[in-house]
Amino acid sequence: MKHTKVKDLLNSTKPVDDVTVKGWVRTFRNNQFLAINDGSVIHNIQAVVDFENTPAETLKRLTPSAAVSIKGNLVESQGAGQKFEIQVKELEVLGDSDAEEYPIQLKNRPSLEFLREKAHLRVRTNAFGAIMRVRSVLSFAVHQYFQENGFVYVNTPIITGSDAEGAGEMFRVTSLPAQNPPVTQEGTVNYEEDFFGKETNLTVSGQLEAETYAMALGQVYTFGPTFRAENSNTSRHLAEFWMIEPEVAFNDLDANMDLAEDFIKYVIKYVMERCADDLEFLDKRLADEEKQKPQAERSGMGLLEKLQFVLENNFKRVSYTEAIDILKSSKPNKNKKFQYLIEEWGADLQSEHERFLVEKHFKSPVILFDYPAKIKAFYMRLNDDGKTVRAMDILFPGIGEIVGGSQREERLDVLQQKIAELGIDEKELWWYLDTRRFGTAVHSGFGLGFERLVLFVTGMTNIRDVIPFPRTPQNAEF
């Protein structure tokens, strides 16, 4: 049977007779006012039940999360808070929900920690409904941006045979039996007898493969699942996340920074225009949360203000060397949030350092560039100083790094020397080196963790709360 989405009813310009709505009960007050949500929009529609002509048995079944079908007239509401409501003519409970057993009691404001254990049900709350709609629109915006700008979408492999980039963070893929796998003469597992005839892993990045495609198609991007066996429990790392990786031939590092900044601004604007209700809800939610915090820890800016700020201001571009000088001369602050500031040139920045630069020093998103070669990957373009590479990280408030990118080393001999220095077997990368053998050119690209972007846009603070089913150490329940 045809039914209408709550979103369309709430956007109606006039009363409508005989509409049907299907959804789930949020609340039922005074045996009369039923709030129904169907996931199409953050708001509920109010249905006014004719309790005198409805069996008491049915009224009792209108418990939180029960599935219902309602037929009635959409009329202008007498009450405050909504323009339209439904005057119910027919009401059917499609699926009961035991009020005693239903784990999410909205009245008690369940904590995010508690909801993480109920990942299959938490999407029934306003906050998670909003986050997931924003996530969906954002992922569409990603494709929209690249397609509008002439990029080709490339699906790089999820199972990979090269482990040059993995550095101990890879999940092995094998079809060998756990019990008594074949062994070599030395007694180690013999992967030559495995499905692919060699060791294989889940991808940690599609970049190397994307580079080979960029060197023929010009501008490409990937947007797919990415896996890293992160053994730390942080609020910005997942073991399974989605990464966006554009790669562009003939672009140097400056053009790469321009692309990243333009892309981020585009998708934020896109989602602000299309998810105004959800973002407004998340903005209020965050404001409520801020009020609970001690003054010193409050961020000072609301979510919508923060998003607007990003749209209207240029990201600060700062060299790594300059950043280290700033960190070295800064005093640890009183509330100890940013206490590890003394750093020597050459050290990798921790998220505390990144957040200090963004939140305290520049008060703006920051693009750090020209990192020491020693702390960056082998494929990055070496500068003439011989010790820094054309790398950039984009740092955002509340998160730190959201983008890592670089201009790639296009010179075959320099790349080969680097690979040798790191003890990587050149034979592993023969296909990658071919791009430098046949028509090499300057090219660059970046990786942006999609969930870190969703974190920023929704104002959430833990990455586990912006993906439907988070994968973290000791956590793959579903």
Ligand code: ATP
């Ligand atoms: P970090 O320093 O936070 O560990 P990284 O430098 O290891 O990140 P890159 O290899 O540069 O990450 O990957 C590119 C982008 O992918 C990062 O800037 C980040 O947005 C995202 N990313 C990396 N690891 C994760 C993860 N475990 N979970 C979610 N996003 C991630």
Ligand code: MG
């Ligand atoms: Mg990492």
Ligand code: MG
């Ligand atoms: Mg990093």
Ligand code: MG
């Ligand atoms: Mg990085």
